[in-house]
Amino acid sequence: MGVRQRQLWVFYNNDTLKCCNQLFFVEMARDLILGLNQYTHSAAVCVLDANGKMLFCGEKERVSRKKNDGGDTADLVEHALNAVGAELSDVRMVCANNHLFRIDRFHDSIDWSTALFQYRSSYVSDFNLLPGIERLELSHHLAHAWSALPYAPFDNGIIVVADGMGSTLHEMQMPGENYFTDFGLEKHPQFHEVERKDEAFGWREGESSFLFEGGNIQQLFKRFIPEPSPSLLYNYGFENMSSLGALYSRVSSHIFADWNACGKVMGMAPLASEWNKDYEHQPILSGSLDDLVIDWQRLRDAANPNQWADEDNRGAYASLAADMQSDLETVMLEKLQDLRAKTGAKNLIFVGGVALNSTLNGRIHREAGFEQVFIPHYPGDQGLAVGCAAFAYAQLNNQQLPAQQQALSPYSGVEYTDNDTAAALDDWQDWIEEADLEDTDVADVVAQAINDGQIVAWFDGRSEFGPRALGNRSILADPRRGEMVEHINSAIKKREAYRPFAPSVLEEKVSEWFDDASPSPYMSLTVQARADKAEQIPAVVHADGSSRIQTLSENDNAKYHDLVQRFEKLSGVPMLLNTSFNIKQEPIVETPADAMKSFLDSDLDLLVINGRLFQQRKFPDMLTSSMIPLAAPNFTAESVSNSEGDNMSVRVMVRGETFDIEQIELGLLEVCNGENTLHDITDYFKENWDVEQDTIMSHLQGLYSRCLVSIIIPQE
């Protein structure tokens, strides 16, 4: 027993987290279980309680604000324990995965590696190493499998894992204390492993399949892929690997100079015929997954790598994307049908990064022949944290699975309070103002605004886990307005103009608007919009007539469902355009402060945070000479001149961000000290530099739009 002064997270109705600062009594250790994806991209944590209830899931990127962030998990674990009101001493067991190398051996030498300045000091933080806590380690594809099997809406079937690369065969074959791999599983009578016949520096998991009944798992299929390059090459020579995920990623790297832009490739594939009038399918992959033939020459000879900006390349890029997408679908569907025929399995779990491919997923639902298909909202490597936690729970509880929730909720992050919103507003109130709703319901205001063509950032409740925003950290717009696609892509998300948007559709109305629509609560599959409806919703239908739908029920998210219903009453359309609330390729916003910052940095019209409505303060229409412009506090500046003394560039650093500004703007910032009035400032620039008042006003407005200057309006 003890008393601690710390943050308290109180559970309301057993599943809502609220935070307040006060004294509370700690009764006993809580026997929490931590699952971790550690040291590689998409680092993540999952916290289960002693009964297997999922308390929290989160990704490092949301805390560090670096997309797909990897490395150590010290800050993330501290964040997660704060979120559930726990301390390290409350943790009973930790289970982790890292596909690049074995963590137990890495930890053996981490003190010395850090001493050699190879790693940051956070690597040796107790929150990262978790000393004294019983520790398990799970191989990569087995962790993917465990991420979904306790949470599927069925208790038997096959699991298929497909991603870029999993664990190395060499390490999987080396037993280690508390290290678990496929090799500890029984083999199904139909088990098949693809023969390893190439020359290789090593072998890695490419695709795996398991058959499961409850928590009993058997090996069904394995394809190890060769490492054709020495592992010391950047990212282990990933670009030369032959898993379906790695091959797709190679196309992504070729077009976008980004191995992890596979969603952009998928979105581009339907444009091949439009961008290349002579397009005809030329296979890159042929044969079955058991004996896959890869046209490496085609991949190596593909022209103009990493030159997306040159529009002349787009026909060839889209052709490559379409060929790879089509071949992926063919190979994967053939394998799934083969596994179903061999086992008679009725149900499928599909996980791994390839299961983010919603076009493939749509075809699997329609064509693979399974009665039920389950793809969690975290099929990528963030989901490994869930798999590790579920596996550890089973180890502690005689192989029982964690308690299955009614429906797996994607809203498993932190719910921020009014205090958090107030603190954020303190920082941004010079540029943001709260609207007085009086007796109006915020949902009515937002539905009307969207109906009128406005774009609204909607922040509500606990944050989502996984790559999709599903109504709690979303940007919402009118799906009837085709012009929204280019506007949101370019002015708000700052991304490629062709990229499609997805609708959140009322589940009860989905079949009126889409063909063969299976439930898709996590926005994980595409379906065809009905021919008689597609033209009514151009902003959420792609070039090939498909839409990546989120089916939305009241049980999934009552407030968001209600909002869509209100929009339907105004528009007759039971859906909203829903894209994740992030800008400039940043991670999805996590906190009210992130939300306000992104709101101010974009062309969004309205921001709603937990039912409170905000709008940007406009630069005053009428400036009076007594107004006082004030520079952002604590800015620092860097001015670069050439040898002739001519100014080359000016940068200011404020709030941890860097802005390029003009030299005159630096001069303005220096005199906006909170004492000089507008009149003083314009006079000063006119007398000393012969700069006209209009020029000063124009620069002042530019500084205001970047939140580098605020305007104090004196009280009369």
Ligand SMILES: [Fe+2]
């Ligand atoms: Fe993976």
